[in-house]
Amino acid sequence: MKPQVLTGDHFINGDEACAEGAIAAGCKFFGGYPITPATEVAEQMSIRLPHVGGTYIQMEDEIAAMTSILGAAWTGVKTMTATSGPGFSLMMETMGLAIVTETPCVVVNVQRAGPSTGLPTQGSQGDMMQAKWGSHGDYEIIAIAPSSPQEMFDLTIIAFNLSEKYRTPVLIMSDEIVGHMSEKVVIPDAKAIKTVSRPKPSGKKAGFKPYRPGPNGVCPMPSIGEGYNVHVTGLTHDERGYPVMSVDTQKEMMHRLLNKIRNNLDDIIMTEDYYLDDAEYVIVSYGVSARTSYTAVDMARSMRIKAGLLRLITVWPFPENIIRNLAKRVKGFVTVEINMGQISREVERCAGSVPAFGVGHPGGAIIPPEDVINMLKEAF
Secondary structure, eight states: OOOOOOOEEEEEEHHHHHHHHHHHHTEEEEEEOOOTTTHHHHHHHHHHGGGGTOEEEEOSSHHHHHHHHHHHHTTTOEEEEEEOHHHHHHHHHHHHHHHHTTOOEEEEEEEEEOSTTOEEEEEOOTTHHHHHHSSSSSOOOEEEOOOSHHHHHHHHHHHHHHHHHHTSEEEEEEEHHHHHOEEEEEEOOGGGOOOOOOOOOOSOSTTOOTTOOOTTSOOOOOOTTSSOOOOOOSSOBOTTSOBOOSHHHHHHHHHHHHHHHHTTHHHHOOEEEESOTTOSEEEEEOHHHHHHHHHHHHHHHHTTOOEEEEEESEEESOOHHHHHHHHTTOSEEEEEOSSSSSHHHHHHHHHTTSOEEEEOOSSSSOOOHHHHHHHHHHHO
């Protein structure tokens, strides 16, 4: 049964748009546990999946939810879960399992202010560093930050495509404001939606090595039950998938996991420019904070301050080459985000000797453009 895409114009919130994007991308399994402010994603999936031949299951907690989508992915279907800060923390160990087993899946984090229970019904962008470093060991992750309900739809499809193409979990780092914001969302006809499916093995099944990479560094992925000899483990494993406790095997495995992302940055990283061509000061922002940053740029320009915006659509892998190239010609950077300074540290790292400052707060409200203007005036 093909996904039944609800084409046309809709007035829905970001969480609902995310669910519709998942359906459009071909998601057939959702395992979740209710948590504010991500519950509407699960609610919409529970309504929609049965009508498209999919399965929705509410697990006993977020650990089980994350584990369930990995198991379902190995049966050959596209899978997703959605959570917020406390649940995201619980998922981190299994996130590492998804990475090391190269299991495609999509994880939505509708961020709220923390730590701990924090402000369940108010927004934040405080999980951005956790998205990159939350699990243990070395790895690369793909994390996308939507700024609107429309992008919750569009970028969810892209998240699934990247997940399938590179056999890796992809994170959608939303927030309560975008998740609960209702706006017009245009859903195109299903034929106009480009979807990607994971690389599949071909040829003889005897002697098949499930972790031998293909031309782009990604291993073809058989599904359980197709007759291939598949061993799935979180232990360091060789091309057969069997555990081998050696330095050489760890090195070979890790290089594969890292390089399939690092060697394809141009395909993965997405950004948007606004008045950057002649900018002397660059505002860097993402997610809901980018919405007010556009206004801050317009206000600055009206004051004859040559500001421009670099909007990070892909936050991880971090677009450090773009920041470094801008640093060769601009006078300073200002990072705008609802936290106490997370991505601003990455901007500062890549800016080198060029001054870099941050505008932020601990969460609970959007950042007004006036705060950005004040920082531009005070810092430069």
